[in-house]
Amino acid sequence: MAKVNDNYLKLPGSYLFSTIGKKVSAFQGANPDKQIIRLGIGDVTQPLAPAIIEAMHSAVDEMGQADTFRGYAPDLGYDFLRNAIVENDYKARGCDIAADEIFVSDGAKCDSSNIQEIFSLDNKIAVCDPVYPVYVDSNVMAGRTGTYDAKSETWSDVIYMPCLADNNFAPELPKETPDLIYLCFPNNPTGSTITKAQLQEWVDYANKVGSVIIYDAAYEAYISESDVPHTIYECEGAKTCAIELKSFSKNAGFTGVRLGYTVIPKELKCNGTALNPLWARRHGTKYNGVPYIVQRAGEAVYSGAGKEQLAKQVAYYMNNAKTIKEGLASAGYTVSGGVNAPYIWLKTPDNMTSWEFFDFLLEKANVVGTPGSGFGPSGEGYFRLTAFGTYENTLAAIERIKAL
Amino acid sequence: MAKVNDNYLKLPGSYLFSTIGKKVSAFQGANPDKQIIRLGIGDVTQPLAPAIIEAMHSAVDEMGQADTFRGYAPDLGYDFLRNAIVENDYKARGCDIAADEIFVSDGAKCDSSNIQEIFSLDNKIAVCDPVYPVYVDSNVMAGRTGTYDAKSETWSDVIYMPCLADNNFAPELPKETPDLIYLCFPNNPTGSTITKAQLQEWVDYANKVGSVIIYDAAYEAYISESDVPHTIYECEGAKTCAIELKSFSKNAGFTGVRLGYTVIPKELKCNGTALNPLWARRHGTKYNGVPYIVQRAGEAVYSGAGKEQLAKQVAYYMNNAKTIKEGLASAGYTVSGGVNAPYIWLKTPDNMTSWEFFDFLLEKANVVGTPGSGFGPSGEGYFRLTAFGTYENTLAAIERIKAL
Numbered sequence: 001m002a003k004v005n006d007n008y009l010k011l012p013g014s015y016l017f018s019t020i021g022k023k024v025s026a027f028q029g030a031n032p033d034k035q036i037i038r039l040g041i042g043d044v045t046q047p048l049a050p051a052i053i054e055a056m057h058s059a060v061d062e063m064g065q066a067d068t069f070r071g072y073a074p075d076l077g078y079d080f081l082r083n084a085i086v087e088n089d090y091k092a093r094g095c096d097i098a099a100d101e102i103f104v105s106d107g108a109k110c111d112s113s114n115i116q117e118i119f120s121l122d123n124k125i126a127v128c129d130p131v132y133p134v135y136v137d138s139n140v141m142a143g144r145t146g147t148y149d150a151k152s153e154t155w156s157d158v159i160y161m162p163c164l165a166d167n168n169f170a171p172e173l174p175k176e177t178p179d180l181i182y183l184c185f186p187n188n189p190t191g192s193t194i195t196k197a198q199l200q201e202w203v204d205y206a207n208k209v210g211s212v213i214i215y216d217a218a219y220e221a222y223i224s225e226s227d228v229p230h231t232i233y234e235c236e237g238a239k240t241c242a243i244e245l246k247s248f249s250k251n252a253g254f255t256g257v258r259l260g261y262t263v264i265p266k267e268l269k270c271n272g273t274a275l276n277p278l279w280a281r282r283h284g285t286k287y288n289g290v291p292y293i294v295q296r297a298g299e300a301v302y303s304g305a306g307k308e309q310l311a312k313q314v315a316y317y318m319n320n321a322k323t324i325k326e327g328l329a330s331a332g333y334t335v336s337g338g339v340n341a342p343y344i345w346l347k348t349p350d351n352m353t354s355w356e357f358f359d360f361l362l363e364k365a366n367v368v369g370t371p372g373s374g375f376g377p378s379g380e381g382y383f384r385l386t387a388f389g390t391y392e393n394t395l396a397a398i399e400r401i402k403a404l
Numbered sequence: 405m406a407k408v409n410d411n412y413l414k415l416p417g418s419y420l421f422s423t424i425g426k427k428v429s430a431f432q433g434a435n436p437d438k439q440i441i442r443l444g445i446g447d448v449t450q451p452l453a454p455a456i457i458e459a460m461h462s463a464v465d466e467m468g469q470a471d472t473f474r475g476y477a478p479d480l481g482y483d484f485l486r487n488a489i490v491e492n493d494y495k496a497r498g499c500d501i502a503a504d505e506i507f508v509s510d511g512a513k514c515d516s517s518n519i520q521e522i523f524s525l526d527n528k529i530a531v532c533d534p535v536y537p538v539y540v541d542s543n544v545m546a547g548r549t550g551t552y553d554a555k556s557e558t559w560s561d562v563i564y565m566p567c568l569a570d571n572n573f574a575p576e577l578p579k580e581t582p583d584l585i586y587l588c589f590p591n592n593p594t595g596s597t598i599t600k601a602q603l604q605e606w607v608d609y610a611n612k613v614g615s616v617i618i619y620d621a622a623y624e625a626y627i628s629e630s631d632v633p634h635t636i637y638e639c640e641g642a643k644t645c646a647i648e649l650k651s652f653s654k655n656a657g658f659t660g661v662r663l664g665y666t667v668i669p670k671e672l673k674c675n676g677t678a679l680n681p682l683w684a685r686r687h688g689t690k691y692n693g694v695p696y697i698v699q700r701a702g703e704a705v706y707s708g709a710g711k712e713q714l715a716k717q718v719a720y721y722m723n724n725a726k727t728i729k730e731g732l733a734s735a736g737y738t739v740s741g742g743v744n745a746p747y748i749w750l751k752t753p754d755n756m757t758s759w760e761f762f763d764f765l766l767e768k769a770n771v772v773g774t775p776g777s778g779f780g781p782s783g784e785g786y787f788r789l790t791a792f793g794t795y796e797n798t799l800a801a802i803e804r805i806k807a808l
């Protein structure tokens with residue numbers, strides 16, 4: 001008799017963004033005349049840059065001709081893309097990462113949820129609180145998190161590292177030693193960052209206690225301050241303790257194109273076992289590579305024209321971030337983030353809970369954001385807005401909020 | 405201290421096709437003047453059909469304009485594609501499958517390896533022997549297969565169902581009751597099929613004992629005989645016991661485009677728990693959808709022009725299959741498959757092992773095939789050739805083999 005994976009049944013409710021989607025649909029259904037502005041889910045709105053469109057058309061044409069048609073891609077990615085990544089994202093920053101340490105994938109969400117599979121089920125994870133829900137939920141599904149306490153909204157076998165205003169939304173080293181440490185900087189959802197010196201402390205700690213850091217650098221393109229690291233491999237010793245996840249979703253608008261990559265240095269070992277070949281084995285068995293057309297699109301991100309066009313796109317979104325942050329601050333809100341990240345994190349007014357403020361904002365201003373409590377208990381009383389809307393919508397949303 | 409998933413360390417050697425790739429590279433390196441013909445890995449060679457190319461160009465253009473740009477796709481696939489699948493692959497065959505029972509994905513390899521995640525780790529799997537290695541290896545990685553015996557090349561906790569000449573390469577109902585049954589028809593690697601009446605026996609058996617059938621129909625487009633089922637849902641009662649996996653790789657040449665789907669009927673339950681929402685939860689948490697451009701390409705597969713062009717492509721490959729089968733038979737080989745499937749399964753001559761014949765064929769004829777033993781112990785003494793080459797290469801390969 002077939003039995004299901006009981007761990008799935010422990011998951012409380014549905015995935016955060018599904019819940020938001022349902023609430024928004026219900027509101028729109030009941031109020032068909034309202035113009036809802038969505039600054040909730042981190043989805044981009046600007047079209048793909050011309051250099052990327054051109055590369056994709058060219059790749060489509062290749063797929064239509066016998067002599068240039070491409071079948072199965074190499075499991076780990078085409079060399080043209082892996083080499084472009086090495087040159088631009090690592091060598092250019094003084095980091096010695098080789099092409100065979102780059103694993104091209106269909107995005108950082110998949111990688112961040114799949115990476116736990118190469119680790120033992122009795123490893124204990126540490127996460128920031130609030131946190132991107134996928135890190136925790138993927139570990140719940142694997143059976144690594146113990147039991148759920150509905151009152152505190154926490155798992156018995158997860159180490160939570162609170163990120164609150166009094167620590168500037170940066171986690172402190174945990175008291176209990178974790179096996180796997182998930183870090184994301186610039187941070188989703190708080191928009192906070194840590195300096196290179198602070199990240200070096202984490203690297204030193206992980207090397208000392210034998211933890212592996214899973215470093216999500218999906219928002220790296222939004223860094224504007226000079227002392228914020230663009231990759232964890234800027235820190236000394238990171239190659240023996242850290243896996244890095246990168247995404248093309250936010251720097252190049254690839255949310256609907258699907259491209260990302262994971263870096264696992266060959267030096268990174270657990271008890272003598274190198275992780276790079278384990279992840280290669282997982283890719284080879286449970287994955288079949290990224291479409292050729294998408295990999296060519298990724299290559300164009302690193303072309304001269306691509307870089308120039310995408311710098312403008314990032315600047316466009318960061319201007320939105322500034323608009324949100326300054327607008328809310330002038331309306332008396334307590335806000336952070338938005339300087340090195342496309343996320344603005346705000347304290348809900350009048351002691352509203354996060355979901356109360358969500359409903360309030362949806363009903364009164366027809367603006368959709370993301371309740372901070374959806375990212376963990378320490379997110380309660382906070383709210384996330386994203387800079388990925390159009391400028392016009394962003395401005396209109398802030399005007400509506402200011403008018404409340 | 406982080407620990408690795410020890411199950412990975414139990415996997416013997418590397419993935420079959422990686423091993424073949426390395427052997428071929430080594431041979432080509434040592435013999436740069438030899439023209440190697442690859443009829444090994446099931447990769448297609450014909451370019452994408454014009455209707456698909458047109459749809460992709462159009463979708464690329466949409467992604468380049470603000471008013472038609474698409475960000476995150478719906479987790480489970482765009483309605484336009486799910487509806488086209490329902491209409492063409494199910495309703496047209498009299499099967500009542502709804503759009504919300506279709507889960508669009510980046511291919512059947514990923515789905516067939518990921519699907520085990522929604523089941524309990526103490527479920528026991530049954531597989532045909534020989535078998536597509538991914539079904540077994542993904543269960544090994546999850547820790548569901550017990551210990552490996554190198555001598556017999558079998559796992560202690562896997563039920564093997566031998567498919568040999570004396571049962572016409574069709575499995576018999578297992579003596580021990582499995583929880584999960586992997587079936588693939590038309591079969592990879594043997595190219596065999598079973599009739600609708602035979603498949604009905606499996607469905608009745610699964611419903612009786614409470615097993616779930618994971619039915620891989622990736623090669624459905626190659627069926628030429630009328631009593632061979634195109635989908636397991638042609639069988640009565642399949643919706644309460646079967647998951648179906650489909651691929652666009654072989655019917656539309658999408659090996660480098662990446663598109664497939666899984667069907668989980670809402671009636672399918674294990675001990676009262678419906679599997680459809682579990683798989684939806686997995687998609688929502690561990691996956692982020694198929695690129696918009698690829699889903700539009702998939703839609704074009706079902707257009708009038710697409711269907712016409714792809715029927716010719718399938719006929720082209722099936723003519724290759726006929727060429728291989730008749731050529732080898734005339735040379736005295738014992739061959740099967742190739743009638744409802746793009747695979748030809750041949751008995752190795754002179755009691756050679758599968759790998760001996762692989763080396764022999766590579767060295768003497770410079771032709772690459774796949775050793776049957778790579779698919780399981782009952783594949784020993786057999787060899788797989790695929791019909792996915794060009795006609796010219798296929799003909800040349802057969803001439804070379806005949807001349808040995």
